[in-house]
Amino acid sequence: xxxxxxxxxxxxxxxxxxxxxxxxxxxxxxxxxxxxxxxxxxxxxxxxxxxxxxxxxxxxxxxxxxxxxxxxxxxxxxxxxxxxxxxxxxxxxxxxxxxxxxxxxxxxxxxxxxxxxxxxxxxxxxxxxxxxxxxxxxxxxxxxxxxxxxxxxxxxxxxxxxxxxxxxxxxxxxxxxxxxxxxxxxxxxxxxxxxxxxxxxxxxxxxxxxxxxxxxxxxxxxxxxxxxxxxxxxxxxxxxxxxxxxxxxxxxxxxxxxxxxxxxxxxxxxxxxxxxxxxxxxxxxxxxxxxxxxxxxxxxxxxxxxxxxxxxxxxxxxxxxxxxxxxxxxxxxxxxxxxxxxxxxxxxxxxxxxxxxxxxxxxxxxxxxxxxxxxxxxxxxxxxxxxxxxxxxx
Numbered sequence: 001x002x003x004x005x006x007x008x009x010x011x012x013x014x015x016x017x018x019x020x021x022x023x024x025x026x027x028x029x030x031x032x033x034x035x036x037x038x039x040x041x042x043x044x045x046x047x048x049x050x051x052x053x054x055x056x057x058x059x060x061x062x063x064x065x066x067x068x069x070x071x072x073x074x075x076x077x078x079x080x081x082x083x084x085x086x087x088x089x090x091x092x093x094x095x096x097x098x099x100x101x102x103x104x105x106x107x108x109x110x111x112x113x114x115x116x117x118x119x120x121x122x123x124x125x126x127x128x129x130x131x132x133x134x135x136x137x138x139x140x141x142x143x144x145x146x147x148x149x150x151x152x153x154x155x156x157x158x159x160x161x162x163x164x165x166x167x168x169x170x171x172x173x174x175x176x177x178x179x180x181x182x183x184x185x186x187x188x189x190x191x192x193x194x195x196x197x198x199x200x201x202x203x204x205x206x207x208x209x210x211x212x213x214x215x216x217x218x219x220x221x222x223x224x225x226x227x228x229x230x231x232x233x234x235x236x237x238x239x240x241x242x243x244x245x246x247x248x249x250x251x252x253x254x255x256x257x258x259x260x261x262x263x264x265x266x267x268x269x270x271x272x273x274x275x276x277x278x279x280x281x282x283x284x285x286x287x288x289x290x291x292x293x294x295x296x297x298x299x300x301x302x303x304x305x306x307x308x309x310x311x312x313x314x315x316x317x318x319x320x321x322x323x324x325x326x327x328x329x330x331x332x333x334x335x336x337x338x339x340x341x342x343x344x345x346x347x348x349x350x351x352x353x354x355x356x357x358x359x360x361x362x363x364x365x366x367x368x369x370x371x372x373x374x375x376x377x378x379x380x381x382x383x384x385x386x387x388x389x390x391x392x393x394x
Contacts, residue, residue, distance in 0.1 A: 053348020
């Protein structure tokens with residue numbers, strides 16, 4: 001449980017999602033450190049254990065039921081006709097014990113040629129129970145702020161090796177409460193966004209072995225801005241460009257190894273800082289107002305500036321698979337000190353039995369005192385086609 005003395009402290013829990021990983025950056029000069037901040041930051045949190053255990057990647061890995069977050073166009077290449085998954089992540093567990101992310105995802109293949117799929121997901125991010133306080137730090141009540149998003153997608157093969165997908169999403173950020181000192185009521189903020197993605201896969205022969213090489217991209221959260229504090233604090237959604245590649249090759253019969261690489265660029269302009277303008281407060285206020293007035297589409301284009309390369313994050317990961325039943329995974333996520341300094345290893349394992357698959361992931365942060373350290377994720381997946389077969393239905 002957290003305690004608030006005024007309305008601004010409610011946002012601190014969300015700010016922790018971006019700012020807290022940088023707490024260990026005592027050796028970075030203020031002029032060098034300028035991470036991009038967004039609204040509804042929970043949209044960027046990895047929901048499933050498989051992707052998290054490989055360092056938060058999945059743009060080009062083999063399709064699974066959680067592809068909605070990574071690259072929904074992969075669903076068109078899914079082997080099973082349908083599936084559903086449940087994921088749970090206790091968040092910032094080193095600081096509080098009641099913040100979590102829950103995610104449900106699923107898909108269903110349609111059409112006669114096994115080349116189309118519809119998909120959907122629902123994610124719910126709870127900020128736990130927050131205690132509000134009035135004058136004199138006297139407790140006056142509790143609130144339960146949360147963020148949620150629900151989306152639907154469609155993917156289709158455009159050739160034997162290439163597919164594309166689109167997703168439409170509704171987002172709601174409920175940080176609303178009544179300030180007991182002023183009587184002012186803040187309401188939740190809504191937004192809409194869309195994703196567009198593509199996936200290419202081929203099966204080259206290397207030596208005597210048939211391998212698989214895949215490329216993927218996903219441009220996500222292109223949409224409206226969210227408006228907090230009655231429109232006085234507009235925020236960009238975490239629009240993101242993800243590019244990835246994956247290569248799978250057999251080690252022996254029933255033994256495969258996949259190596260993957262993802263790169264991410266947050267397509268949001270950095271907020272102006274007073275320190276960049278010296279004593280020229282008037283110029284700073286002018287640039288800050290321009291930033292607030294900028295549309296989300298203009299923000300995407302202006303995010304490509306001289307600091308673009310410093311803000312690109314990289315993930316590398318590997319997955320060992322035995323007979324599609326047992327999985328071992330590992331990976332590494334790297335963000336520059338300039339943009340937030342989130343650097344951590346991911347480890348995980350998975351076990352599939354008939355129609356059920358269980359995955360778990362564990363995060364090990366390289367920065368001391370990082371609140372992301374020891375983050376756990378759990379995912380339970382069901383092969384719906386397999387369940388139908390178990391009951392004798394065709």
